[in-house]
Amino acid sequence: MSDLIQTFVNGLMLGSVLALVAVGLTVIYGVVDIVNFAHGEFVMAGMYATFVASSQFGFDPLLAMPVSAAVVGLIGVLSFFTFVRPAMRGTLLSQIFVTFGLMIFMRGVAQTLFGSNFETIQGAWLSSQRITIGDIVMPGPQLAAAVGSLVCTGAIGWFIYRTTTGKALQATSQDPDAALMMGINPNKMFGLAWLIGGASTGVAAALVANYQPVHPNVGLAFGLTAFVIVALGGFGSIGGAFLAAFAVGMLENFSAFYGDSAYKQVWIFGLFILVMLFRPQGLLGRA
Amino acid sequence: MNVNGLPQGSSVWGMVRQYLPWVLFLGFFALYPIVFDSPSDHTLGIKMMWFAIAATGWNMLGGFAGQISLGHATFFGVGAYAVALADEYEWNPWLAMILGMGVAAIIAVIIGWPVFRLKGHYFTIATIGTGEIAFLLVRNSEFLGGTEGFLMRSDEGFLNFYWGGRQKWEFYYLGFVLLLLAVVSTVMISKSRMGYYLQAIRNNQEAASSLGVPIAKYKQLAFIYSAVFVSIAGSYFAQQLQFAGPDEAFSLDTSIRITIIAVIGGVLSKWGPMIGAIVFLFLSEWTNIRFGGNGFDLVIFGFIVMVMAAFEPNGLIGLGNRFAHLLEKAKS
Amino acid sequence: MLLEINDLKVTYGGAIALNGVSLNIERGEAVGLVGSNGAGKTSLFKAISGIVPAEGSITFDNKDLLALKAHEVPSLGLAHVPEGRRLFPRLSIEDNLLLGGSSTHVVDQSDFDRVYKLFPKLLERKTQLAGTLSGGEQQMAAIGRALMSRPEILMLDEPSLGIAPVLVEGIYKAIAQLRDEGQTILLAEQNVMECLEVCNRTYVLQTGQVVTSGPSDELAENDEIRKAFLGI
Ligand SMILES: Nc1ncnc2c1ncn2[C@@H]1O[C@H](COP(=O)(O)OP(=O)(O)OP(=O)(O)O)[C@@H](O)[C@H]1O
Ligand SMILES: [Mg+2]
Numbered sequence: 001m002s003d004l005i006q007t008f009v010n011g012l013m014l015g016s017v018l019a020l021v022a023v024g025l026t027v028i029y030g031v032v033d034i035v036n037f038a039h040g041e042f043v044m045a046g047m048y049a050t051f052v053a054s055s056q057f058g059f060d061p062l063l064a065m066p067v068s069a070a071v072v073g074l075i076g077v078l079s080f081f082t083f084v085r086p087a088m089r090g091t092l093l094s095q096i097f098v099t100f101g102l103m104i105f106m107r108g109v110a111q112t113l114f115g116s117n118f119e120t121i122q123g124a125w126l127s128s129q130r131i132t133i134g135d136i137v138m139p140g141p142q143l144a145a146a147v148g149s150l151v152c153t154g155a156i157g158w159f160i161y162r163t164t165t166g167k168a169l170q171a172t173s174q175d176p177d178a179a180l181m182m183g184i185n186p187n188k189m190f191g192l193a194w195l196i197g198g199a200s201t202g203v204a205a206a207l208v209a210n211y212q213p214v215h216p217n218v219g220l221a222f223g224l225t226a227f228v229i230v231a232l233g234g235f236g237s238i239g240g241a242f243l244a245a246f247a248v249g250m251l252e253n254f255s256a257f258y259g260d261s262a263y264k265q266v267w268i269f270g271l272f273i274l275v276m277l278f279r280p281q282g283l284l285g286r287a
Numbered sequence: 288m289n290v291n292g293l294p295q296g297s298s299v300w301g302m303v304r305q306y307l308p309w310v311l312f313l314g315f316f317a318l319y320p321i322v323f324d325s326p327s328d329h330t331l332g333i334k335m336m337w338f339a340i341a342a343t344g345w346n347m348l349g350g351f352a353g354q355i356s357l358g359h360a361t362f363f364g365v366g367a368y369a370v371a372l373a374d375e376y377e378w379n380p381w382l383a384m385i386l387g388m389g390v391a392a393i394i395a396v397i398i399g400w401p402v403f404r405l406k407g408h409y410f411t412i413a414t415i416g417t418g419e420i421a422f423l424l425v426r427n428s429e430f431l432g433g434t435e436g437f438l439m440r441s442d443e444g445f446l447n448f449y450w451g452g453r454q455k456w457e458f459y460y461l462g463f464v465l466l467l468l469a470v471v472s473t474v475m476i477s478k479s480r481m482g483y484y485l486q487a488i489r490n491n492q493e494a495a496s497s498l499g500v501p502i503a504k505y506k507q508l509a510f511i512y513s514a515v516f517v518s519i520a521g522s523y524f525a526q527q528l529q530f531a532g533p534d535e536a537f538s539l540d541t542s543i544r545i546t547i548i549a550v551i552g553g554v555l556s557k558w559g560p561m562i563g564a565i566v567f568l569f570l571s572e573w574t575n576i577r578f579g580g581n582g583f584d585l586v587i588f589g590f591i592v593m594v595m596a597a598f599e600p601n602g603l604i605g606l607g608n609r610f611a612h613l614l615e616k617a618k619s
Numbered sequence: 620m621l622l623e624i625n626d627l628k629v630t631y632g633g634a635i636a637l638n639g640v641s642l643n644i645e646r647g648e649a650v651g652l653v654g655s656n657g658a659g660k661t662s663l664f665k666a667i668s669g670i671v672p673a674e675g676s677i678t679f680d681n682k683d684l685l686a687l688k689a690h691e692v693p694s695l696g697l698a699h700v701p702e703g704r705r706l707f708p709r710l711s712i713e714d715n716l717l718l719g720g721s722s723t724h725v726v727d728q729s730d731f732d733r734v735y736k737l738f739p740k741l742l743e744r745k746t747q748l749a750g751t752l753s754g755g756e757q758q759m760a761a762i763g764r765a766l767m768s769r770p771e772i773l774m775l776d777e778p779s780l781g782i783a784p785v786l787v788e789g790i791y792k793a794i795a796q797l798r799d800e801g802q803t804i805l806l807a808e809q810n811v812m813e814c815l816e817v818c819n820r821t822y823v824l825q826t827g828q829v830v831t832s833g834p835s836d837e838l839a840e841n842d843e844i845r846k847a848f849l850g851i
Contacts, residue, residue, distance in 0.1 A: 035408040086597035092407050096355050097550055098596035104543065105589025111582025164721045167714050171707045178705035181668055183693030183722035183768070216582065220539065224419060227412045235409075262427045269416040273401050276413055280405060 002135035007257045008250070009136055013146040015249025020149035020204040021222055022229035022241040023156055024197040028076075030236030031173045031193035034084060037099040040223020041106035042198055046072045046205025047214035048110060054121045054209075061124050061210045062144070068209075069202035075106075076198025077191050084194075085187070103223075110216035118213040126210050141210035152203045156196060157238060169193065173236065224265070225252075228272040234282025244282075247271075304611075308558050315565075316463055320456040329455035330527075335568045336462030337524045342548040342560030343469040344516025349546065350554030351477060352509040353489030355411045357542045358398070358418030362391045362514040364425060364537035366521025370448070371437035371531035380441065380448035384522040391518035395510045403506050406492065415539065422537040436532025439525065448526045462523055466561075469516050473557050476512065485509055517545065547588050550595060553602030562603050620678075621646045621803055622667075622697075622772060627675035629662045629827075636662040637673070638827040644772065649794075649804040651818030651835060653811050655850075658824040660807035661702050664776050668692050668699045680771070694723040696771030702780065702807075704761040708750025712741055712760050715749050720767030734763035737793050755786030762793065772803040779810045791817055811850070815839050 025039045036042070049071040053064035079102050087098035129140030160166035171179040172189040180186055212218070229248050233240025248268055255267040275282070319332050341363060348354050369387025370380045402413040425431050441449035450458045476482050484505045487495035496502050525531040535541070544567075552563025567588070574584040599605045622644040629637040637659045644650045654660050666673035669689035677684040679695055687695075698719070706715050716734055720726040735742040738759040744752065749760060758778055765773055775794065779787040787810070795817050798804055808814035815821055815835040822832040823844075831844055838844050 035412070037411075083593040083597040090596070090600050093353065093355065093554065094596045094600045096408060096411055096596075097600070098593055100357075100543075100546070100550075101589050101592030101594075101596055103589070104547065104585050104592060108582045108585025108587070108589050112578075112586055115581065164717060167710060168718055168721065170710060171718050174707045174709055175705055177670065178701060178707065179718075180670065180689045181693070181699045181701060181705075182718050182764070183690050184718070185688075185690040185722075224415060227415065231409065231412055260427070263423060266420050266423050269420045272416050273413065273420075276405055276409070277401050280409070 003257070006136050007253045009138060010142075011250035011253040012246065013138070013142045013249075014252060015246035016146040016149045016153075017204055017208060018225060018229060018249055019242050019245035020153050021201055022226045022233070022245050023153050023238055024199075024201040024204070025226045026230045026233065026236055026238055026241040027156070027160070027169075027200075028193050028197035029230065030238075031169055032080070032084070032088070032190045034088065034095055034099060035227075035235075036102075036197065037096070037223070038079070038103035038106055038219075039197075039201065039226050040219030040221070041103050041110075042072050042075065042201040042219070043205045043208070043222040044110060044214065044216065044219035045075055045106060046202040047209040047212075047218060048114060048119075049202065050206040050209040051119050051121055051214050054124070055119075061121055061206055062126065064209075065148075065203055065206040068206035069199040072202030072205065073195045073199030076194035080191055080194040085190070103219075107216050107219070114216065116216055118215045120213040121209055124210050139211065141207075145204075145207035145210065148207045149204055152200055153242065156200055159196075160238065165192070221265070225268060228268055231272060232275050232282055237282065240282055312558060312561055313467075316466065316561075320459045326452055326455050329459050331568060331572065332459045333455065333462055333523075333527050335564050336459065336466055337520045337527070338544075338548050338567060339561050339564035340462070340466050340469050340523065341517050341520035341545045342552070342563055343466070343473060343557070344513045344520065345545045346513070346549045346554055346557075346560050347473060347476065347485075347516070348506075348509045348513040349549060350556075350559065351482065351489065352485040352506055354403075354506060354509070355546070356414040356510075356513075357411055357539065357546060358414030358416070358421075359513070359517050359545050360537050360539065360541035361394065361398070361418050361421040362517040363521035363524070363541055363545070364421065364531075364533070365391045365394060366518030366523075367525035367531040367536040368425070368431060368437075368521075369518070370522045370525050371432075371439055374439040374441060375437055379446070380522070380526060381446070384448070384519065387518050387522055388515045391514040392511045395514035396507065399507045399510045403503060403510075415542075418537075418539060418542055422533060422539070425537050426533040432532070434533060436530065436535070439529040439531070441526065441529060448522075449529070458527060465519055465523060469519075470557060470561075472512075477557065481505060481508060547592060550592055551588070551602055553604030555601045556604040559602055559604045566603065620644070621680060622805070623676075623678045624663075624667070625676045627663070627666060627673055627677065629659070629666050629671055629673045631671075636827055637666065639675070640824070640827070640829055642822055642829065642832075644803060644805060646771075646803055647801050648820065649798040649806065649818045651814040651821035652805065652807040652824055653809065653814050653821060654807075654824035655809060657826075659827040660824060661776055662827075663824070664699060664701075664774055664805075664807060667697065667774065690722070693768050693770075696769075698765035698768045698770035698773050700761050700765045700773070700775045700778065702776040704754075704757045706749035706752075706757055706760055706764070709748055711746050712749055712752070713745040715760055715764050716741075716767050719764035720769070723768040726767060730767050730769070734766055737766070737796065738763055753786075754782045755790065758782055758786075758790055759793070762790070766797075770802075772805060773797065774805045774807075776807045777809060778806070779808065779813060787813065 021043060025036055028036050046068040049068040050061050050064040053059040053067045054061055083098050087094040126140040126144050131138045131143060160169055168184045169189050169192060172184060172186055176186055225248060229244045230241050233244035251267055251271060252264045255264045320329055345359050348356055366387045369383045373380050373383030398417045402410055402417060405413050426434055441447045443450050443454060484500045487500050488502055488505060492502060521536060548563035548567045549560045551566055553559030570587055571584040574587060595602050620643050624640060624642045627637050627640045640663060652660055662671065665671040667677055667684065669687055669692050673685060679697060682695060684692065716731060717726055720730055740756060741759055741763055752760060778790050791813050798817065806814055806818055815838065818835050821835045821838055823830050
């Protein structure tokens with residue numbers, strides 16, 4: 001029984017982190033109408049930023065969080081204004097290839113700068129912390145990642161749903177031409193979406209770097225999982241992505257608990273394809 | 288009036304433009320092993336062949352029909368594992384390759400059923416999904432060699448689909464024949480009704496559908512075609528390397544590589560994948576020698592793909608066409 | 620002259636939508652623009668708003684509009700109520716209104732009050748998502764949203780399109796009221812009667828050209844013009 005509860009708690013903790021990564025992806029898609037195939041690599045970049053801040057400058061990963069957010073946010077904004085914006089005027093092929101190219105580029109840069117080894121952050125303050133309730137163990141890094149992600153996701157939600165700029169962002173996503181007629185500068189909104197998408201992913205990355213080693217291909221699993229979550233939740237839907245992230249977090253943990261953990265991604269993609277078959281607009285998406 | 292059957296005036300230029308690529312490409316590929324005459328050059332040439340075959344196959348679906356798949360490693364893997372299993376159980380590799388083509392076609396139908404219900408980005412993501420599922424299933428299957436894959440030990444000779452050492456040029460020319468097969472069938476398809484339909488689907492699926500183009504059927508046909516040729520490339524690859532493993536054959540990296548090759552060359556032209564194969568090979572070898580195999584090639588490829596997507600979606604072929612237009616303008 | 624348009628040309632690919640249109644509006648005037656389907660009304664509006672590129676000249680308050688980006692136009696004092704209303708469907712009425720003014724100035728309660736006074740119905744519905752409103756309510760919200768930017772000139776593109784006659788009456792009442800308060804208005808319509816009634820002057824547009832123009836009552840009384848251009 002306590003095994004089940006432990007698995008459930010693990011699912012919650014994982015789901016919370018995945019939610020933050022996926023919300024970044026879905027904000028970009030919702031506003032800019034481009035799928036960021038490099039999103040996993042955004043996580044990778046943030047983890048490396050955290051690793052460098054910690055190994056070179058002695059920051060604790062928790063303190064490196066703003067650094068990671070700034071680095072990845074900047075990567076997002078820069079890629080938008082250099083390549084994504086011109087590609088938006090092109091065909092669907094251009095729109096897919098541009099972030100596909102970014103993904104390859106970022107992996108290449110990581111390999112060139114850091115090599116292909118696994119790098120682990122040493123001596124993070126959190127790694128020696130843990131909370132135990134009965135038989136249930138919540139290691140410090142994972143718990144902090146979950147809580148931090150929830151807070152950050154909440155902040156993004158507050159910004160988008162409660163502030164005027166956030167509403168302008170929604171307006172651009174719902175009807176870009178009408179937003180333009182209201183004097184909302186679309187490029188500013190697009191850039192802002194990439195900034196939010198990048199920075200929030202950077203926060204998630206710094207949190208994850210507390211307990212997971214970084215290497216140039218670490219983004220792959222995050223990116224794929226985030227795609228699945230965003231597709232399940234309905235592209236562009238923040239609430240949908242949030243719920244789907246927990247569903248995927250649970251699925252990942254329970255499938256590993258009951259079966260072979262090597263297959264956990266098979267379950268996730270299987271679920272994805274099933275949902276695509278019967279509800280292509282996602283769980284909360286609009287048809 | 289044509290004198291002596293020669294087309295007159297400006298159409299000579301047209302003829303040149305039509306046939307020049309054939310002469311250039313086929314000439315280049317035909318002469319390559321003669322000009323670059325060492326087993327290691329031939330190994331590179333063989334690599335170039337399987338790049339070109341795989342990218343040509345991919346391009347029928349990705350370029351001509353405009354359905355960007357990032358899951359074609361599955362078919363590459365099927366081809367590779369077909370001959371690897373043949374080696375394991377001592378069947379004939381040729382038969383295995385043909386069997387692999389059939390399996391690839393069947394898998395394309397099975398995968399096509401769910402993924403073609405999706406369009407655009409969704410389709411691409413779904414193909415990543417099917418590719419990863421196949422990868423994980425193979426990696427975790429005892430029967431399919433698990434994470435290790437298969438080391439092969441073919442004897443040399445035509446019947447064994449293998450030549451090593453000084454005889455490698457024969458292997459190269461076999462690849463050349465397979466590539467010709469892929470290109471000629473691509474040309475035939477692109478000139479047929481199917482080519483016309485695929486173009487309509489790429490340009491505007493809704494419009495094509497309202498004009499009565501059976502979209503699902505033709506997408507599926509394009510998928511089968513591309514799966515079959517990518518599986519041929521996979522068989523050829525495994526025979527040459529004498530190895531088939533999940534990370535080399537079934538992984539997303541393989542899908543990505545096939546896609547990069549087509550994109551760099553230009554997805555709207557049958558020559559794009561071939562240019563892409565040449566350039567890809569050249570650049571990756573060059574960066575390997577110059578910078579060591581540390582991922583700098585990815586930096587370059589990623590950058591090229593971004594630039595192409597943003598400014599010249601039809602790749603190097605598109606750049607070439609622009610250049611040719613400029614020349615023609617300057618002439619007149 | 621508040622708005623002055625000279626020899627305006629708009630083309631889509633090869634197709635000509637506007638072929639040398641000239642038009643001007645004085646402060647405080649209500650000017651109509653009538654014409655059948657495809658005459659070019661919407662194209663003219665979009666050219667003014669900078670959404671489609673155009674040749675010729677458009678000056679507003681002595682400023683060259685064609686040199687501006689589309690998103691810079693509203694803060695000069697032009698508000699565009701687009702054809703088909705184009706509200707943000709998944710934002711509330713209140714938020715739609717807010718965004719109408721937020722990029723031109725700091726919105727305060729008096730902006731909302733003005734709109735709610737004109738369309739009390741919107742106050743009742745202010746938290747409802749715009750996409751769930753009826754067509755007539757959406758039109759009110761769209762006009763209200765445009766008013767939030769405190770425009771010098773209010774441009775309305777076919778406000779009666781697809782709306783039940785009873786509701787059209789209410790909307791035109793509001794437009795007349797705005798006119799009486801001194802709001803400058805440019806109104807495009809296929810609904811000739813309503814347009815002539817509410818506007819001081821009217822231009823008749825046909826296949827991208829102004830075929831006639833003049834005070835609305837003169838146009839309405841001229842039998843030839845009525846038969847040839849207005850179809851009434
Ligand atoms: N985006 C576009 N692309 C191509 N042609 C267009 C486009 N928009 C308008 N047109 C053409 O330009 C011409 C003028 O259209 P416009 O929409 O300005 O007319 P309108 O007077 O507003 O018509 P309606 O009363 O039906 O709204 C028409 O022939 C139309 O087909
Ligand atoms: Mg119109």
